[in-house]
Amino acid sequence: MRAIAVREFGGPEVLEPTELPEPESRPGHLRLRTRLSGVNYADVHLREGSYPAPMPAPFVPGNEVLGIAEDGRRYIALCRGGGYAETTVVHRKLAFEVPDGIADHDAVALMLQGNTAWHLLFTDLRVTAGDTVLVPAAAGGVGSLAVQLAKHAGAKVVAMASSEEKRRIATELGADAVVDSSTTEDLTERILDAAGGHVTAAMEMTGGDVVHATLAALTPRGRLAVFGSVTGANGLVPITSLLAGSKAISGFWLPNLYPSRTHLNDSMSALFTAVTEGWLKPLNGPAYKLGQARQAHHDLAARRTTGKIVLDVDR
Template sequence: MRAITMHEFGGPEVLKLEEVPDPEPRRAEVLIDVTRAGINYADIHVRENTYLSPVEMPYIPGNEVVGTTPDGKRVIALTQGGGYAEKVAVRRALHWEIPDSVSDQQAVPLALQGNTAWHTLFTVARISEGEKVLVPAAAGGVGSLAVQLAAQVGATVIAMASTEEKRQLALGLGASAVVDSSTEEGLTERIKDAAGGPVHAALEMTGGTTLHQTVAALAPRGRLAVYGFAGGDLTDVPVHTLLQNSISVAGFWLPHLYAAERGTLLARSTKGLFAAVSNGTLRVIDGGTYPLADAAEAHRALASRSVTGKVSLDTCK
């Protein structure tokens, strides 16, 4: 089969299209013929050797796919590597049949980015109706879904984005106010101004100064859900501020749910995501689909922060 294989860490140029043996599924796995492979910022961390868990070379990146099972079912699936390929073996508990009302392009972000948005909001941050919620990178894959999910439960969403076009997109998705995240100067006060005061909960995926300023924008007993460090700065959390305002901070990494209740937590959230897409209350933003051979170009586009929504690979091209 064709696959994008890494033999070393580095820039996008380390992503090479190669012919490799088909994977052999284990007893608890099923072999999927991949039609779409989702690209996530975690894949950039893998390529740069800054991911949360180490990988061994040679390595095929990719942690979410759309494809078909041997019995012909269309499914989405979570993988732990191997997704940038024509075939991948996935755990039976981590793939879910796609309803006929949901297209492949709509389905491709739901396994990883959709579930990340869902669980950061509802499992970790525990948002509820009437609360003010800060969503960063609001035009990105996770952020664009999180804006909509939070708004649908009656939260007031304050969305951060780096360009006017992205901020207008966030407003169109249900955000009540937007904040320019292209500069960190005065970010805390700009968040409070947009929200009409401190926020009750916030998602965070940048790190560094942005994390500090996000914490400072939280109300007493506020909750912060950290799901990334795209800026590359693993800064310390300001403990004095946490104590002073009784702020709760929780990290979130989706793979920790893979074994939880044998995947039932993910099964329930995935069912909810499918239902929301089917009834039109959740809109998937297409950030562009690249041929499998152009994985390096897709990585460059994602890293440039110039795209909105979901970037994916078409393994049939």
Template structure:
């Protein structure tokens, strides 16, 4: 089968097409003919070996696929690795059936980006009706869905940040009440101004560096910041515990694989709720780019440049 393999760690340049044996489905696994494979920011860290969990070489990147099983089921599934390929094996417990009328790109956007946004809002910041929430990278994969979910969950005011006028316009189109330039010199002041002079109740942050530090200072008493990524590749300053008490603030982290371990099938419930929102027209997944499988390197370059919008996917059925 055709796949993308890395034999050394590095940047997008280490992503190379390769012909590899088909995966073998073990006990409890599903063999999936891949229709689309998702590209995530976490993949860029895996390729560098800077992710939360280390990787072994050689590696076929990719943690999510959408396609068909041999018995005809259409599913979207998480995989440990191996998603950038024509075929993948996934644990049955990590697969969700795709409803009729939902395309593969939308299903992929909901599985990782959508579930991330849902868990951040429901479990990390416990967004209450009428509260304000700031969503960094509001036109990105997670952000574009988080903006819409926050409105659907009853947020009083949703503030999105983005680095271009086109991205800010998209965030407003998706339901944000205000859009802030992510390059603002003082993010604290920018968020407070966008919230009509009030500090914000919640922040969803995947940027890192000074943006995280300044967002924390923008929190209202009993405000919550949920940290789920570091796109800037710059760590924020260590959180000082006395400052949390001084401002009655809460800072949490979130890594989506842990959500699959929660009792009560949390991810399954999140997917069911989001599929229903899609069906009723209250949620739209933004698929910002489809690339032939062989162009995985270009997809990573575009993602790392932070010029893309929404979800990026690879198409193994398409020639370069």
């Protein structure tokens, strides 16, 4: 079985093709012939040793796959490593059969990033009609879905993106206003100007100064959900900033929902329905060959891509 393994921590050069024994199926698990493996910032952090749940090297990265089961049915699934391979064994409670009519690339975009966007908006931030929502990296995997989900819920959406092309994409996805996030200079003021005032809810995944700028753009009793730190900077928040505006900050990490399938059942059902109805359109990014995993990590970390990035194992 071909796979991409991390031999040691330290950089993208440690992503190497390797031959592994075929994985064995276990009770309660599904063996999938992998078609697509999702590439995510979590994979980059895991490779660098900065992921919340580190894995000892050597290991095979990849936390989500789309594949074919032995009975011929098509599934998307979450896993803890092992996705960058021709065959993956996943737990049945984290695998969902893909409805007919939903394309492979669209389906895999819904698994990790779709569930993240859905639960950030509706579980953590409790977004409803009338909210003004700030969405970072709005042309990325999570952000592009969050723009559409929040807009469909009746919220006003202010999208942040680092380039003119990405801001154009966010606008086409339905964002009411866009903000240049390539610099943090006067970022709070630019958010307020784009939103026509303070925002009531915000997502954050950059870290550092962006955390402070986003918090300052929140209205009193506003809500901020943090789901990443791409820069690696902590961006510590003074308690007085929270007290003065009665503002709330929550952290979000999708694996905390894995023990109970109920939450994921609800979000997957809603996401599949939205795509089938045609109002939610996953933004498909580049598809790399399995042996190009190193390049995929380079491009993602350098923010050269938009939408959902995958490894096409069949290529």
